[in-house]
């Protein structure tokens with residue numbers, strides 16, 4: 001894993017956007033794995049600015065998002081579908097048919113998950129995967145104790161995740177208790193991975209990700225086994241390393 005520590009959140013966002021743009025400029029039909037949460041929002045804003053300046057073009061880009069709450073339809077304001085269109089996709093020239101997110105209201109979970117894996121493979125696999133990290137070390141919604149070879153599947157959310165994500169809902173009771181997520185095994189198949197983290201509250205989990213033995217107790221430690229990972233963090237997130 002290559003650790004890149006920058007001064008602040010703005011610099012993480014600019015650097016990450018440059019890395020994504022470099023990839024897309026090198027391969028027009030790049031397959032991107034994308035993340036939600038607050039951490040990548042600055043990167044999405046930078047990419048929108050770069051797109052407006054003509055520095056990157058998404059016309060042939062294909063995307064697969066990491067995860068979606070189970071039980072929320074794409075129209076729900078807290079669904080990750082909504083988040084991605086609201087934050088990023090509506091501002092760029094990506095084709096709607098090239099955007100993939102898991103269907104949170106699928107009637108056939110097994111089929112939905114298998115189809116997602118199939119579509120990733122059919123598109124040639126993920127070239128570049130962007131990740132945030134949960135305070136408990138989750139990637140996507142792969143909570144502690146998850147199998148490190150897991151594929152796309154339905155998960156029960158950890159109590160701390162439900163609590164952390166309740167900030168976006170009116171009440172903690174409204175937070176879905178389950179989600180569909182790419183597995184750790186799916187994420188590990190990406191050619192390149194960039195993990196973003198900012199702020200002191202991520203320092204502990206970043207230290208564990210880098211220094212703890214690989215274990216499903218901290219799912220992000222699986223990244224130690226990947227041969228092309230950049231951990232792009234700011235000084236605050238790096239203070240325990």
Ligand code: GLP
Pocket residue numbers: 035036037038039040066067131132133134135138139140141161165
């Ligand atoms: C959610 C998402 C993760 C994300 C995490 C951290 O649980 N499923 O993909 O990495 O939140 O979010 P934030 O970047 O807001 O700290």
